[in-house]
Amino acid sequence: MKRDLYETLGVAKTADEKELKSAFRKLAMKYHPDKNPGDAESEKTFKEINQAYETLKDPQKRAAYDRYGHAAFEQGGMGAGAGMGGNAGGFSDIFEDIFGEMMGGGRQRRSAGGRERGADLRYNMEISLEEAYAGKTAQIRVPTSITCDVCTGTGAKPGTKPTTCATCQGSGRVRAAQGFFSIERTCPTCQGRGQTITDPCTKCHGHGRITEERSLSVNIPAGIEDGTRIRLSGEGEAGVRGGPAGDLYIFLSVKPHEFYQRDGADLYCSVPISMTTAALGGKFDVATLDGTKSRVTVPEGTQAGKQFRLKGKGMPVLRSSQVGDLYIQMQIETPQKLTKRQRELLKEFEDLSSKENNPESTGFFARMKDFFDTLSD
Ligand SMILES: [Zn+2]
Ligand SMILES: [Zn+2]
Numbered sequence: 001m002k003r004d005l006y007e008t009l010g011v012a013k014t015a016d017e018k019e020l021k022s023a024f025r026k027l028a029m030k031y032h033p034d035k036n037p038g039d040a041e042s043e044k045t046f047k048e049i050n051q052a053y054e055t056l057k058d059p060q061k062r063a064a065y066d067r068y069g070h071a072a073f074e075q076g077g078m079g080a081g082a083g084m085g086g087n088a089g090g091f092s093d094i095f096e097d098i099f100g101e102m103m104g105g106g107r108q109r110r111s112a113g114g115r116e117r118g119a120d121l122r123y124n125m126e127i128s129l130e131e132a133y134a135g136k137t138a139q140i141r142v143p144t145s146i147t148c149d150v151c152t153g154t155g156a157k158p159g160t161k162p163t164t165c166a167t168c169q170g171s172g173r174v175r176a177a178q179g180f181f182s183i184e185r186t187c188p189t190c191q192g193r194g195q196t197i198t199d200p201c202t203k204c205h206g207h208g209r210i211t212e213e214r215s216l217s218v219n220i221p222a223g224i225e226d227g228t229r230i231r232l233s234g235e236g237e238a239g240v241r242g243g244p245a246g247d248l249y250i251f252l253s254v255k256p257h258e259f260y261q262r263d264g265a266d267l268y269c270s271v272p273i274s275m276t277t278a279a280l281g282g283k284f285d286v287a288t289l290d291g292t293k294s295r296v297t298v299p300e301g302t303q304a305g306k307q308f309r310l311k312g313k314g315m316p317v318l319r320s321s322q323v324g325d326l327y328i329q330m331q332i333e334t335p336q337k338l339t340k341r342q343r344e345l346l347k348e349f350e351d352l353s354s355k356e357n358n359p360e361s362t363g364f365f366a367r368m369k370d371f372f373d374t375l376s377d
Contacts, residue, residue: 002070005052013066017057024053025227034126034255116193118145118209118237118246125250127220129257133289133315135222142216142248145209145237151201153242155208160199165190193240209238218250223265223316226254260289265324267314271296272331278302288313288326296328303360304332 006013009023027049029035036042055061123142147153156162164170168187172194175184186192200206216235229249236246260267269286277284281300285293294310307329314324338346355362 003048005056005065008048008052009056015056020053020056024049024057028053028227032253115243116240117244118239120246121236121248123248123250124253125218125220126253126255127224128255129260129262130289131220132224132226132254133222135224136220138218138220140216140218140250141213142235143211143213144248146212146214147238147242148201148204148208148210150203151208153208153238153240154197155201155204155206156197157199157201162193162195162197165194165196168194170194208240216248220252221318223318223320224252224254225264225318226252226262228252259286260326262315265315265317265322267324267326268329269326270329270331272333273298273302274333275335278304278330278332286310286326286328289315294326298330302330302332304330306330 006015009015009020009027011019011023015023028046031042031046031049033039033043033046055065121142121144123140125138125140127136127138148155151158154162165172165187167189168174172187172190172192173184174187175182177183187194190196197206201208204210216232218230218232220230229251232248232250234245235248238245254262259269261269267289271284271286273282273284277298279301281302282298283295284298285295288294288310290313294313296308296310307327310326310328312323313326316323335342
């Protein structure tokens with residue numbers, strides 16, 4: 001039994017586009033295979049989340065799902081791009097009829113001569129934050145069906161021609177009685193093509209397509225965000241018998257970075273400094289994504305949580321000349337494993353300390369005492 005798609009994403013049936021997207025992103029981050037290496041259960045969940053989102057974000061598919069549930073996507077109708085296989089039993093033809101038309105694929109799939117649009121392909125690409133910063137041209141290899149060069153996609157041996165299907169007289173459809181209904185269904189002899197091949201091409205065995213790996217170069221623009229989908233029109237599977245090719249979708253994810261967390265165009269880096277550096281002041285360098293170093297000056301008496309902004313050291317904004325900022329957040333590391341001598345020095349330091357050295361702490365405990373007094377009055 002397949003899980004309800006809304007349940008999979010943890011959203012209400014009334015969720016709008018934004019809610020769907022946000023729920024998807026949260027779950028996708030959590031179950032991403034990179035974060036759960038070797039965990040088959042997470043991987044399965046990750047796939048389900050992806051499929052649920054793929055369906056629900058498309059208003060047409062969502063409407064179909066709301067009406068017919070998973071049955072809406074069983075067998076045919078939407079092509080391999082939907083990523084939802086399965087067997088719908090005896091009803092598949094009915095659903096194919098309804099949804100084939102509804103999804104705008106019906107006429108196209110069964111047009112004269114059996115032209116069929118190729119399936120959409122999905123390619124998952126993972127890039128580093130540095131690559132997202134600089135942009136890049138990626139070479140990818142995509143296994144895909146391409147038009148057979150021997151028969152130029154007809155499926156018939158060169159010199160021969162496909163013949164009109166005798167079962168359906170070329171219409172690709174046959175009528176059949178099913179209970180009280182008369183149902184028009186895809187011709188079983190020619191699978192709706194309207195033609196049969198008596199002398200199949202030896203290279204593609206009559207399919208008109210062969211599987212090959214293609215090399216494509218994909219332009220990844222600087223500033224691209226995690227979760228972006230790039231559509232390469234016509235780069236999907238070749239169509240059947242001269243039909244139009246499907247599209248190739250690149251699903252892009254940006255790997256988590258060791259030092260930098262991203263929020264839109266801004267980057268955040270949490271830097272632990274020693275207690276003495278925080279108290280006395282100091283300097284340190286951070287390597288920024290533009291390949292340079294930036295020096296950060298820590299003033300005397302820096303508190304934990306203090307943030308320094310390095311202007312223009314964040315991520316570029318997609319298709320713009322704007323650049324975000326880098327925020328350096330201070331963490332203060334309390335010294336551990338003290339030697340006897342260090343302990344003596346700190347004790348001496350404490351004895352010499354005044355209220356002015358720790359105004360926050362002094363003030364807090366004074367107010368806490370007052371509060372206690374009001375309670376016990
Ligand atoms: Zn061929
Ligand atoms: Zn036929």
